[in-house]
Amino acid sequence: MRRATLDDVAARAGVSAKTVSNVLLGRPNVSSATRERVQTAVAEVGYAVNPAGRGLVSGRTGRVAVVVPNLYQPYFAELAERLILALSDRGLTSTLRIAHGRAAERDAALGVTTRDVDGVIVCPHHFTGEMLLAGGVSRPVVQLGGAPTPVLDCVVMGEHIGFEAVTRHLLATGRRRIALVWNGPEGVHPQGARYAGYLAAHEAFGVHPDEALVAFGSDWDRRASGYEAMVGLQRTGATFDAVACMNDALAIGVLRALRSGGVRVPDDVAVTGFDDTDEGEFTTPSLSSVSPEQGEMVDAAVRMLVDRLGGYDGAGREVRTGAHLVIRDSSAPAS
Amino acid sequence: MRRATLDDVAARAGVSAKTVSNVLLGRPNVSSATRERVQTAVAEVGYAVNPAGRGLVSGRTGRVAVVVPNLYQPYFAELAERLILALSDRGLTSTLRIAHGRAAERDAALGVTTRDVDGVIVCPHHFTGEMLLAGGVSRPVVQLGGAPTPVLDCVVMGEHIGFEAVTRHLLATGRRRIALVWNGPEGVHPQGARYAGYLAAHEAFGVHPDEALVAFGSDWDRRASGYEAMVGLQRTGATFDAVACMNDALAIGVLRALRSGGVRVPDDVAVTGFDDTDEGEFTTPSLSSVSPEQGEMVDAAVRMLVDRLGGYDGAGREVRTGAHLVIRDSSAPAS
DNA sequence: CCACCTATTGACAACGCTGAACTAGGCGCT
């Protein structure tokens, strides 16, 4: 059965198609009698607006691309879920783009694959705002996380304060040799906001961090990477009394490696993660972590995007969101 | 800057818009000289087809809705990721619908919110195929998991054989009183394929399952529900030497509850999950589980949907996929 | 050299919708 069009409804209600359109758009200058008649007709023929037709006129799709590096990581799955629901609350549908790899991420954010959306919210992993700019931005793009770029709207999560807080917590509970399980490329010296937080906390406590305590995960965010990284670190013979991990997934692998090696957590070594995923609550021992304010982040990102869709065309803005420490068993003071 | 249209390209290449269209669609009867000229022009003006215009003519969107109950559960996150990527391989974009609750799921699958897609792949949780039928299906819908309906294409995952296998495994390793952590509504007697598998295994071993060993999780798939369910079961004073859980999330909560209660796993009680999520590999002890063949499931679902989009209009088909046992530490024989 | 055929290209309409401009009728005001 052919799908009903405006004309079908119009014929049934005995008015013009335009009047039906006006009713559906909630325009004024329609008598309530007509309005009612149209609404009945709409229901009777089971009419639903054809987005293609509307989109052709308006030049809009009502759709937003949400770009995440993957979904297997609970952090991104949760973020994606929140974003989709928040956008849906604003009457926007979303299309999720899984950007495995650098080029895919760039394309998804501004390339060929993104012609059919009004705007983009990208949770960058591989790329920086600069990449975006180099590509030329043809529609609103809001960056959620990562290093800010002056030109793009960006939500800066509390990476620095969060990582500083967790490092301070470790130092305050007596740890002095804090290993860092780093999720950047192997061999590249740590950098970025989280690392800066790590350093700041050490400085505040007058402790000099030992660069030999940096362990690299081969694949930045897999639990298995944390495991490997920790096994590797242990093999170097380094001594440490705490491990601060760049995210929960790595921390969970670290916990396992320590347990296999007979190291007691938290008695011998404290372990902390970052992201505060649900999973951390149920590890053995439960995992201390940093909880970024995902709700805040999502709200800010959606708000800025909606702003842009509404026509705002100013300079790139920056919203900084918070993070708070969630202390569980894995970082209790050494016994 | 206004986005380039076919006419812009046409003007630049010195041909008609239709010829440009023909080139882009790969139609025959275009001389290679013209073809080349057009392609150059396309690149020069940075043309990209406007899906609204195309959609208006073709009546298609090239988009598929993927409906999942949530993303916080790793099982669905993984499934969604695979589906999105598989669809993308077929040149289809996808829009992910999070269907919190029964009505939302129905609407997302066939309702108002789904007018802008060519087809739907739904991972049902709250609803049955019957609900879909009652609503009237206006576009291809493939059901992925859940109880099959004769009219709808459906991928039936290896729930029965999987749950039977894991139950047999427990029985074969000497367990006799196998508690069941059930994810259905509180108080409703267990049913469905997994439960049938549980019963079948018992029958094969000549063991009579004790109905007092069914524990209910208040929220079917949260780790916390598994925890609560197990605490509740322990409070009844029931004795058991194994716990078979309907999914990994519940099993992880169960592990925690047992550990808090001083019960040793697997020495005193074996625990098994279902889904074989990554997380289970890193629990303490690592979690035995049933691995449904997600790859197979996704392939089958996408294949059937593409079939339907291609015009196939036969009766509902059913593809049964397998499942295999993944034995880890949590179900080692009692010491 | 002409008629005819084929290969290539173009003109036009249509898809379903909405903005702009317009009409008809009723109202109040002078």
Added chain:
DNA sequence: AGCGCCTAGTTCAGCGTTGTCAATAGGTGG
């Protein structure tokens, strides 16, 4: 009474693309 004004509703065009069919050019055979 006559004027303009407001309201409710209509008509028309056009958004960007593709299908249909006509037209044109170029080559071929008689």
